[in-house]
Amino acid sequence: MYRNFAIVPRIIFGRGCFAQVDDILAERRSDGGSMVFILDDVHRGRPLEGRIPLRGDDAILHVNVNDEPKTSYIDALVAQIREMLPRLPDGIVGIGGGATLDIAKAVALLLTNPGSAADYQGWDLIKTPAVYKVGIPTLSGTGAEISRTTVLTGPQKKLGINSDFTLFDQIVLDPELLAGVPKDQWFYTGMDCYIHDVESLQGTYINEFSKSYGEKSIDLCRQVFLEDHPDKDDKLMMASYFGGMSIAYSQVGACHALSYGLSFILGIHHGIGCCIAFDQLDEFYPDGVAEFRQMMARHDIALPRQVTVGLSDDEMERMVTVALGLAPLWENCLGPDWQRLMTRERARGLLQRM
Template identity: 55%
Template sequence: MAYKNYPMVSRVIFGRGSFNQLGDILEPMRLNEKAPFIFLVDDVFKGNSWLTSRIPLAYKDEIIYISADEEPKTSQVDELVEQLILSHNDRPSGIIGIGGGTILDLAKAVAIMLTNEGLAKDYQGWDLVKFPAIYHVGIPTISGTGSEVSRTTVLTGPEKKLGINSDFTPFDQVILDPELTKDVPTNQWFYTGMDCFIHCVESLNGTYLNAFSKTYGEKAYELCKEIFLENNLSEKESQDKLMMASWHGGMSIAYSQVGVAHAMSYGLSYLLGTKHGIGNCIVFDHLSEFYPEDVKLFKDMKAKHKIDLPQNICRDLDDNEFNIMIDIALSLEPLWENALGKQWKQKISREKLISLYKKM
């Protein structure tokens, strides 16, 4: 048996205020004065001098503000790459993503596509990237997605929602500064936190489970329970712990896989544009037969934080639209095999998926 040789983030810095060290970290990585660092920044920080004034711009460095209102698209990656090639004579010294999962995934994808020919959609899948990405840095400003540690960048393409999964995807450097998450709205905090919780549930209940995944998954799972169900954490402790839960949750699926909730939420995201975190929550709410104890815990967390999930988002869909979602979900075969085993096709039917989607 051949075991996966998994690439890790090679350098990581953790601590409140560690964002201030970004300039020192980037300086030795600058190729020359004409090769800029490109900062892809969530546009919620536009005009927020508390963060933006600390971005260490020099020479031809550039900030590009990006809306995270929609999931990242392959076409968006292609447009950004083209914009960078046309506006700078030299290849950038590096891409720095500052934001949530959407921005981090875009940063990873742009870094890859600056060194690989063709369109981003050509690389949706497993191990299709041929050349190393340029230097890229991830700085999460919201915790839970695990994008800061994963070897995938999830993109919606013209035909599917699927990641660029490759050994060249992970960041070269990550800065984990919990202080950057201080202004996240409660709903958003919950949805991305639950993305982490669901990573752990699907990893720990999957057939791919092994000691590597289990060790990380169990730690992140316990942290999520502490953060979302107990009352004794200060705001700072909660921020610190959720940032580490996100890291461990991302690591737990590195050497295993996610499951039913992620597969089905990809369908929602592709057809309806549902954001990843909330999509996972909407699906997971209806998966008691797959993850009974964990769905009960999820409902307790939802009640504790007074979260009202959108209802009936699939109410007006026709048969063709249901089939599009089901095709997307079923195309993610490793997720189903992890969730239900090698005989998963005997255990899940299109009718079953339609009945589940109709509840959402």
């Protein structure tokens, strides 16, 4: 059966379009209602926070993403909103990088679905639509703005809430918001997009839909990371969008599966974790890894090394379990016979290289 998947229905793109957020939200406001703006802590007290169009009982909820988002953190934020407001907000607006956007999506879902965020880690477990939600990225690369996934670390696993209900109702893509991002963070987040493209284009799930978006995205990534362009932020923002669309009808692969294990045990941020893993995957993606190393050299990026040295046997086994639990990713990489090809011993050996 072919997947009948949803996409973000409303998109605005262009330098300065953040100024139109007030008009966009006006259509969704009710009498006596409110909007909750989930803002990455990095913007606290900075000019962007002052530009947020607060009305009435609107609230700003600052979130810390020094650690990967946890299901327990989502549960706490949902409880805070319920205690703060007399009724459901008219909408949730996420402003920040991929982790902040994932938090915003998860909070919007858990406001209308009972239980803990951990209950919904998996595919199509959400039963009730979320409250209205808007995504405004201030980093580009993860594709979180267009993805049907919100990636969370739970008590037992790192796994997304994968659902058509997870998608934003509106995204605001303003390249001006990328100005001033630290170089390492800009690179690691952008590489998440590049690796999405490599894994999608070389996967067994590839089809012309995914290929069309993936080829455009990887071309834009090459322009951003191997060439010099004054509009590189515009290009990276669209690369992230196209990269997210590419994997919507296919999948990522070995790198993302292994990086989930790194994040779950070591708490390594997703973009850095993907880069650490990808650098060791020549046997799966030789051309992509070679080009990735060119990009690292061009931007003078020093990748963390030997991050798995010193792990206990139990920690390594848990890391392997998390990585191998992502069956669709391995099938996209290795085909339907992936379990025979990717044994626990082989996965452990790959992680030990890192």
